[in-house]
Each structure stands twice: as structure tokens, then as C-alpha cells.
Amino acid sequence: MSHVVTRNPATGEVLAHYPAHDAAGVEAALAATYAASLTWRDTSLPDRLALVGRIGGLLRERRERYAALITAEMGKPVAEALAEVDKCALNCEVVAELAPAWLADHPVDSAASRSWLSYEPLGVVFAVMPWNYPFWQVLRFACAALAAGDAALLKHSPDVTGSALALEQLVADAGAPPGLLRSIVVAADDVAEVSRRILADDRVAAVTLTGSERAGAAVAAAAGAAIKKSVLELGGSDPFVVLADADVAQAAATAVKARFVNAGQSCVCAKRFIVHTDVAEEFLERFVAGVAALQVGDPTDPATTIGPMARVDLRDALVAQVERSVAQGARLVTGGRAIEAAGAWIEPTVLDGVEPGMTAFVEETFGPVAAVVRARDDDHAVELANDTTFGLGASVWGATEHALAVGRRIRSGALFVNAMVASDPRLPFGGTGRSGYGRELSAEGVREFTNVRTVVVA
CATH class of the missing domain: 3.40.605.10 (Aldehyde Dehydrogenase; Chain A, domain 1)
Known part of the structure; x- marks a missing residue:
């Protein structure tokens, strides 16, 4: 048996x-x-x-x-x-x-x-x-x-x-x-x-x-x-879109939770952070600072915010995705390496300068890896957000009516404006x-x- x-x-x-x-x-x-x-x-x-x-x-x-x-x-x-x-x-x-x-x-x-x-x-x-x-x-x-x-x-x-x-x-x-x-x-x-x-x-x-x-x-x-x-x-490569008129501090703080909850092992985690060039540097600085504040450690400790990944083979596959993305031209801002310890540990990772065609843009990254993508304007942000075969959730940040108008142009099963995507028992959940x-x-x-x-x- x-x-x-x-x-x-x-x-x-x-x-x-x-x-x-x-x-x-x-x-x-x-x-x-x-x-x-x-x-x-x-x-x-x-x-x-x-x-x-x-x-x-x-x-x-x-x-x-x-x-x-x-x-x-x-x-x-x-x-x-x-x-x-x-x-x-x-x-x-x-x-x-x-x-x-x-x-x-x-x-x-x-x-x-x-x-x-x-x-x-x-x-x-x-x-x-x-x-x-x-x-x-x-x-x-x-x-x-x-x-x-x-x-x-x-x-x-x-x-x-x-x-x-x-x-x-x-x-x-x-x-x-x-x-x-x-x-x-x-x-x-x-x-x-x-x-x-x-x-x-x-x-x-x-x-x-x-x-x-x-x-x-x-x-x-x-x-x-x-x-x-x-x-x-099934899977997702959810866009988290930050427009030029967004509250960047709030967006960046929420982005950390939206990407790294459950060590990033969620189909509905934000994975591609599509940020207007006018606010990209401020967003990246705040986002990286938030990632640095995450507590990686023993998952039985109530203070821990990032535990291990579920399996070593999944961790190794994620590291390989990061390495391919960097070889394709993405910039490794922080993390990106396996942590040398027993178990399935990896450093929380942020990639900048990710573009369509790169591994971190095309594939679902099912773990604590964030891909920051720069958008020239609203139309470019929508184009980038829709440049995926997935369609689970989408989060858009900006002045409310502006963000809602942009979000309606993005293909997804759920749209959250100035909030991270999450499921609620009172609302239907699913993708396209x-x-x-x-x-x-x-x-x-x-x-x-x-x-x-x-x-x-x-």
C-alpha cells in the first residue's frame, strides 16, 4: 500500500x-x-x-x-x-x-x-x-x-x-x-x-x-x-495599478500586504505592480521599505509575517523564475535568493523594470516575488494589465472615479478600487x-x- x-x-x-x-x-x-x-x-x-x-x-x-x-x-x-x-x-x-x-x-x-x-x-x-x-x-x-x-x-x-x-x-x-x-x-x-x-x-x-x-x-x-x-x-497574475493621482503612500503600504500575504502563495495575490512613471520612484521606495520591514521567521511565532514556502521544489522553481527575469533585463532590487536553512525559505523579492515578455510578467509567480512595471499613461497601464492570459482580480489606485474608469477597461473577475483584492462570503469570487x-x-x-x-x- x-x-x-x-x-x-x-x-x-x-x-x-x-x-x-x-x-x-x-x-x-x-x-x-x-x-x-x-x-x-x-x-x-x-x-x-x-x-x-x-x-x-x-x-x-x-x-x-x-x-x-x-x-x-x-x-x-x-x-x-x-x-x-x-x-x-x-x-x-x-x-x-x-x-x-x-x-x-x-x-x-x-x-x-x-x-x-x-x-x-x-x-x-x-x-x-x-x-x-x-x-x-x-x-x-x-x-x-x-x-x-x-x-x-x-x-x-x-x-x-x-x-x-x-x-x-x-x-x-x-x-x-x-x-x-x-x-x-x-x-x-x-x-x-x-x-x-x-x-x-x-x-x-x-x-x-x-x-x-x-x-x-x-x-x-x-x-x-x-x-x-x-x-x-485557477491561476492569476493580478495587476495592481497605481495611477498618477493615487495616494502613493497608501497604495505602497497596501501593496506589501497584497503581494506577500501567505508568502505570496495565492492565486489572487497582486503580482504585477503597474505604476505610472510620474509616481514610480516614490512607490518603489516606499514599497521596498515596507518589504524590508517584513519579519521572516518561525511561522509559529505570532510576530512572523513571512514564513517558508510550502515545498522546496516550489521555492527552487520560483528562484529560477527570478533568475530568468534578471537575465532578460529586470533589475533585482531586493531579495531573490534562497535562504540557506532547513526548509523551503526564500528572501522576499522585488524586481523593477519588468516588461512584457519577461518571465515575471508572463508567468504566475506563486511566492514572495513582486514585479514592478512602469506605465507611460492610463492607456499603457490598461494595455499592460490586460497583457495576460489570466483574469482573476485587479486592483486600481487613484482618484476614485478616475480609478474606476480605468479599472472597467481591465479584464478580470473582480475589480477593487483603492483596495487590495480579497474574497468576501457575501460577494461572488472567480475569474475569466x-x-x-x-x-x-x-x-x-x-x-x-x-x-x-x-x-x-x-
Whole structure:
């Protein structure tokens, strides 16, 4: 039997060994989840939302325990890990409060005497989730699925297997029917084949994936072959645009958080800082000063603001991206090197003079590396912002109406004016282009996992 091994990215030490599910184990998990879906779809909405509310309550009770697990498995500073658990609890509370309106029958005037839309469960939702937000990524989809009357089969990243199993136990402890959310443990080499087999199974109704473009393309192809609904939240190379009339001090201070939260390991982190030439030098000076103030260190220390990256291979790939960018003409302002220590450490990095075609402009840099790009004017800023295959978030800084007008010309799933891009349980979240399709969170996210049924009475 194969095993999955988790490691502490701050030290490189082994945390745990987990036996991977074989074919029989995957079948048992799927069978249990499918059986639970048949019961859950007929459970009343108030009872379903009561479960979601209880999950939120347990998250608040166990926040320190879960935060410590997140920090151990993927290196997130404990202050950020606690914030992640709290955000999960908030999402549960928002769904429990607002989903009655989101899922209520929606009357529509027509030629019939009565007509309406109803939102009905799909069945089993298969979820393929990443390591960077071990609890948030899962509960973001799971709250929606459970509220809608669906069951969930989770294939989490092997790097956070402890979190995956803790989430399964969390839902069970909240009083869910057996099998309502099951986690399968799959070795990395077997993920593609197991996922294809699950998606081909008639007991699975839909799939949601957060991850890389390559993983998204493979899952979408398998879902398409089976004619099943898919929701994809993939990569991003979000522009953070600073216009000539921006409050540069505020923009630069926010830029540090927007790039370096979670050690830059977020699809929705700002990655390309497109700055008008009139304010570029002031922005760069303030930005670099803010980066220098970051505290790199032990992620279990509450004072730490930058922990390690999640894995050494990811750190090494990021260093290579920086080196290629410098060879192509970018200027290394600060950082750029691996930190010589056990674990997956890298210096927070700022590149200036980045231009289209350079690695740091074209590729997603999934780690603590910021690319500063100079724009001649508003039109050039828009051209640079849109010069990407991605389209997740965009942040624009300037006089409000001016920044809003510029932002409307940038292609993205979310636009934030004078604020960093962030998800909110009350607002839909998702992208366009190669950042994926479909939405999570809010009414739109809950309804993604339903059959929108038209009912007409003559």
C-alpha cells in the first residue's frame, strides 16, 4: 500500500505518514458519499443550514488547534492561519443566515398563470483542492454544496492530508450524516488516474477544482467527456495599478500586504505592480521599505509575517523564475535568493523594470516575488494589465472615479478600487480567461451546485 508523507516546510521534518486509499478505499468513500447525498437532498433547508452553522461554531471553538495544523503542514504564519480559520467560520455564518433567500423559489412573470425557478441539489460534488489555504479552499465550496443539498467527496493536496482528514472529522462532529463529506487520500502520482475514474462514475454529479491550469484542463476535459458541471478557480497574475493621482503612500503600504500575504502563495495575490512613471520612484521606495520591514521567521511565532514556502521544489522553481527575469533585463532590487536553512525559505523579492515578455510578467509567480512595471499613461497601464492570459482580480489606485474608469477597461473577475483584492462570503469570487470559470461564495456560488429548474403552471 502506498503512503502519503507530510512535511513541515519550515524545518523539512516529517510530520506524518498516511496510508493512501486503494481502489477499494476510493469506492467505499464514494459509495458512502453517494448514500449520504440521497438522504441529504431530502433534508429540509433549515436543517441543512443548521449543520453549516454548527460547523462554524466548532471552527471558532477549535481555532487554535486548526491553525496550528495549517501552520505545521504548509508553513503559514500562525497569525494568518488563525485568520483563515476565522474566515471559514464567518463563511459558515453568512451561508447559514443568507442561504434561505439565495435558495428560495424565484418567481418569474410569464404567459403562464404561475412560473418560477427552483434551485435543486445536483448530488455528489467532487472537489480537488490545493494546499495554500487548506481549510478555506475546502469550506468555501463545502458550505455552498452542503447548503444546496449536495454531498462532497474531497481530494485534497497530499501536502495537507492532516487538514483534509480534520475537515472530514469536523463535518462529522457537527452532526452530519455519515459520508456527507469524505476525504480520500491519494498519492500525487495517482491523482490524475483516480480523478478520471471518479468523474466517469455516474454517482458523481459535478466537480470543482482550485489549482493549476494544467490540473484544471485535465479535470475539465474529464468532466466534459462525462457531460458534468465543472467550476474552475485557477491561476492569476493580478495587476495592481497605481495611477498618477493615487495616494502613493497608501497604495505602497497596501501593496506589501497584497503581494506577500501567505508568502505570496495565492492565486489572487497582486503580482504585477503597474505604476505610472510620474509616481514610480516614490512607490518603489516606499514599497521596498515596507518589504524590508517584513519579519521572516518561525511561522509559529505570532510576530512572523513571512514564513517558508510550502515545498522546496516550489521555492527552487520560483528562484529560477527570478533568475530568468534578471537575465532578460529586470533589475533585482531586493531579495531573490534562497535562504540557506532547513526548509523551503526564500528572501522576499522585488524586481523593477519588468516588461512584457519577461518571465515575471508572463508567468504566475506563486511566492514572495513582486514585479514592478512602469506605465507611460492610463492607456499603457490598461494595455499592460490586460497583457495576460489570466483574469482573476485587479486592483486600481487613484482618484476614485478616475480609478474606476480605468479599472472597467481591465479584464478580470473582480475589480477593487483603492483596495487590495480579497474574497468576501457575501460577494461572488472567480475569474475569466485562463483563471477559470464559474463562481464561488455568495448566492452565485451556492447556486453553482444546483439544478436551476424552471417550473410552469398553465
